[in-house]
Amino acid sequence: MSSKLTSDLSLDGRNFESYSEDPHLSGFLAAEYINGVQSQNIAASPKHFLGNEVENGRRWSDSVIDERALREIYLEPFRLLCKHSSPLCLMTAYNAVNGEYCSESPTLLRIVRDEWKYDGVIISDWFGTYSTNEAINAGLDLELPGEAKFRTQEKMTEAIERGQVDPAHLTTILQRVVNLLQKTNRIGLSDTEDARGTLPELSSVPNAETSALLRRAAADGMVLLKNKNNVLPLSVSAGNSIAVVGKPAAEPSIFGGGSASLKPAHISTPLEALRQTYPSLVYSEGVAVQRLVDLACQIKVPESDVRLEWFNSSEPDEKQLFRDEVVPKSEYMMMEDIHAGLADLQSFCTRMTVVIQPPVTAAYRLSLTSPGSQTCYIDGKLVGTVARGAEVVTEDYIFNRARLEQRIDTPIHLESSKQYTLTIVTQSAKHSPVHINREFYVQGSRVGLALIPDDDKDITDAAAKVSASGAAATVVFVGTSTQWESEGFDRVSFSLPLRQNDLIRAVTKASPGPTIVIINAGSAVDCTPWIDEVDAVIQAWFPGQEYGSAISDVLTGRVSPSARLPTTIPRSMEGTCTGDLTGKTEGEKGVQKRIVYQESWAVGYRAFGGSRDWYNPLFAFGHGLSYSDFSYGAIKQELIHDGDAISVAVSVPVKNTGAVEAAEVVQLYVQPPQGSVERPVVELRAFAKTRRLASGEEQTVQLQLSKESFSFWDVETHSWKVEAGEYTVLFAGSTGVGDWLETGERVAITVDKTFHWST
Known part of the structure; x- marks a missing residue:
């Protein structure tokens, strides 16, 4: 989970x-x-x-x-x-x-x-x-x-x-x-x-019902962060065109790295989905997003195979060949399931062979990644070698290959009219265990080979293409990927990777119409370099295989965004309680490294107000705009206070006062009275989402509070404590914590006596 x-x-x-x-x-x-x-x-x-x-x-x-x-x-x-x-x-x-x-x-x-x-x-x-x-x-x-x-x-x-x-x-x-x-x-x-008999084979064919559910879930989870002058939704009038910029439009990230990565049945990309509505859209790739050099197999000769040979020797020896196979990509990994015929984990090697044909004549960057030493040849000529020893951490090749990647300094000139045989010999890894638990052995090899990017030129070209397009709006797709967000390592920066901020600013300046930024990232990123310059921003997260269809639904207004931020987007790392993790978690293998949670209970929006007020968000917890408007009617509450039991039923009439169908998330916060200890100024204690309401339609939302809603942990008695006093009920508006709605008379709940509880 x-x-x-x-x-x-x-x-x-x-x-x-x-x-x-x-x-x-x-x-x-x-x-x-x-x-x-x-x-x-x-x-x-x-x-x-x-x-x-x-x-x-x-x-x-x-x-x-x-x-x-x-x-x-x-x-x-x-x-x-x-x-x-x-x-x-x-x-x-x-x-x-x-x-x-x-x-x-x-x-x-x-x-x-x-x-x-x-x-x-x-x-x-x-x-x-x-x-x-x-x-x-x-x-x-x-x-x-x-x-x-x-x-x-x-x-x-x-x-x-x-x-x-x-x-x-x-x-x-x-x-x-x-x-x-x-x-x-x-x-x-x-x-x-299973109990029903033999399990059926999993099908990779998209199921219409499942796809529709995933499409709706993805759209319903997207958060509209900014919408200046209501530039969204985009017009879908005949003849309208848009400009689309950014590699994540064509190669989106639908999940993060590590054990969360799966093989999807298919991927709906934003570019192909938007082309269905805007056939004449203009597209520009922009700048690189990935952390690693692209795999060499991406430029292999069509219909050719990537061959992988295994030898029970430190160098390829045909007499010691024990496995010869075809692999799908120019990378592989062996972990735990040691191949039959392998004689000694400390003394074997592999030879990977792939025939490539460069798309253009140019200088290419070669990169080698493995827990073991590697040697690379092109048409038999040595072009790169990397030596590695026992210092390699076991998990790095599994999760954080960027830490092991070595880019060969000398560019490799390749001609588009020629085919080249790329050969990579990889020695067995000599790494040591990462912990007192068993050593699980990892061996693998990855070879990257791609055009050396010219970011300045790519940014200039993208801006020029947008400027000449005459598009009614420009949609810029940016984000992270499994190479930036993953199990096994923490993010290296709060910023968008590489030159994506520069791309946004250049394209925004060149755009004939409004600019909309789509953030395809699994967590918050720094928006401050460009937030005041763009017209609209959508946090799309890692939305799964129906991403393209879902973002098209939201951009064109087929679905009004209704999600709220479940986390704070800070203005900077300096504006958070925990700050940068760099240096806090690196330690000698097998030696405990203490990570002190100095912020205590003041996590995220709980630092809002009070003596611990370091909460200065760019977008607050609970923030999320809509294409419609909502009004809240008179709040009704029914309190039952019987000894140590508290039950409060709260009903909230919510009406769609806007012009389009939309859903509203009702957020109920409780503000405690001044008591014996400092507490968060407010805490989320109940929430609910309405169905999609038509214009003018109303729904009464039922919320429930209990003794837990008024409690804090008492370190003196080592139990939960509810203190007597008057607790204020607040409802957050579309910009989240701090945006308290006017709901008529102040809603307050009085607790008559102080008591403790444990279960």
Whole structure:
């Protein structure tokens, strides 16, 4: 499921997998997701529990979190999802929290078992188990993946005989695993079967019903950040044309990197979707977006293969050939599943061969990437070599190949009229383990070969093309990709990668009409270099395989944008509580690196107002514009306060007062009275989205508050506390936190007495 449930660091590499900076929003969204997944007889596994807020050094970092922040921000979404759904699994994080590795933390796992009464299976992340006795006694049920290192028959027998592990505890663990198999109908079935029989082959043919659902979900998730003079939606009148700029229009990013990457059935690109509405649109690629040099196979001779040979020798030796195969691209990776016939992991090599034909005569850039040493030849002539040793981190080739990429300094001149044979010899990797857990061996090779870009020329050409187009509007697509946002490493910058900011400014200046920027990124990026110059901005995120159709729907007004930001877009990293991660997470392998959560509970918009007011967003949490307008009627509330139980039913009439069909997200915040401790000025405590309302249509939205809505964690009693007093209810407008709607009379809820609670 989500890599982590609370996103509080703008540069975290896996923000794109997270729900929100708000624990209430994250917890309830996760619960609904879990309920949906498990309704299909599939076990859901929320992760990573807990404090996996950064990727750099995640296997040896220690998240130092104070008690109140731990409860209110980081544990809270997991508590909510356990309460409002019943996830069959829960995955622990690689890192430690307050000195205890999560997979063997008595503190964390006892909260889950004893306080929350969770009875599902707690599993480690891949290679995230670091002990036998400690992990079992803390409550970890499964060591992943198989085969086990710490739960071998020998080690388990020894632990029992020495009295270090109670056999009764193992029986409980076994029963939980059996329960999981029973609940998913897996008892007695093979990997290719389920309760209905043999599993069907997965189809790559798009299903119309599924595509329509994905298209709507993508459109409904896009956030309209700016719309000066209502330049959106674009006119679709006959004869109208637009200019489209940016490589992400033709090569979009639909998901981030790492375990979130999948093979889509197909990809609807913005360029092809917009061409269906604007057949005469003018397109310009603009500047590079990717971090790595493009794969050499992209310029291979059509219908030719990429050949990969494996040798049980340090250099290619035909007598030592044990595997000869065709691979789909000029890169490969071997991990765990060691090929049959490989004699020695420390002494083998591969030879990759690809025949290329350059599209134009020019200078090309060669890059070599591998955990092992590489040598590259073109038509038998040595053109590049890279030596690598044991300093390579195992995970880098899996996730962060940019860290290993070596670009050969000397440009390679190639002619378009010729074909060239590119040969890359790669030696076996000599890397060492990244942690005390087993060494999982990784070997691979990647070769990049592409035109050396001339960004200045590309920007000038794009601007000139837009200027000459006479287009009614210019749509600029920018963003990140799996090479910038991924599991395994954190983002290197808050800025858009490479020269994309310069492209936006040049094209905006040249555009005959308004300029609209589409941000195809999984998390917030710095918009300040150009935000005042452009006319409209849409945060499209990583929207899945129906991206093109969905963004076309939003741009042309077939769908009015209705999403709200689940995270803050800051003006700069200096304007955030956590700032830059550089240098905070790099450490010696196997040595814990402390990451102190100095902001405590003041995460994201919770830093708004009060003594911790570092909240100066460019776009606030909850921000999201529409093509329509809405009005809120008189708020009604019904309070039931019975001892330690509080129940408040709030009803809100919402009317579409605009001219087009649209949906509205109702955001209810609670402002506490001044009390014994400092608290956030406001906290999101309920939310709901209307159906798509026609012009003039009204819907009454029902919201529910409980004792949790008025609580904070009391570090003196180690329990939740509700203080007596008057709590104000606020509703956020289209620009989010701070944009409080006028809803008639002030809405307040009075709590008569102070009390504590724990479950």
